[in-house]
Amino acid sequence: MTDSVLIRRPIARWTGGARIAACPRCQESVEDSLGSPQIPTMRLANQGPRRVDGNTVCVRGYCCRSCEYVLAIGPGDANVEVGSSRDRGGEPWVSIGAVFADGSKRPVVVPAGEVVP
Numbered sequence: 001m002t003d004s005v006l007i008r009r010p011i012a013r014w015t016g017g018a019r020i021a022a023c024p025r026c027q028e029s030v031e032d033s034l035g036s037p038q039i040p041t042m043r044l045a046n047q048g049p050r051r052v053d054g055n056t057v058c059v060r061g062y063c064c065r066s067c068e069y070v071l072a073i074g075p076g077d078a079n080v081e082v083g084s085s086r087d088r089g090g091e092p093w094v095s096i097g098a099v100f101a102d103g104s105k106r107p108v109v110v111p112a113g114e115v116v117p
């Protein structure tokens, strides 16, 4: 875990009729890495530093181990109910802004418990 972690969106690739998530740089499937990779809180945008507890925060997404990108899923694609009190695992998620590798600021999804209300 370093401050050099870069965030990108995964790309969709079609293989045998199935839509799989892939790395935008090396095109490899990242489907089996779906989880909660950590990003430094310094990558968060438009948030005061007190809003997140600690130096890193989990985001809903994939990671490409070859490229060392965190591939964060947008709130519309996260397969979790953003903003609701529960998802299937019982954990609430919220949308928060982050700075991506290209300098753009886009929403990512983080566990609500990591964001101080």
Ligand SMILES: [Zn+2]
Pocket (backbone or CB within 6 Å): 023, 024, 025, 026, 027, 028, 064, 065, 066, 067, 068
């Ligand atoms: Zn890659």
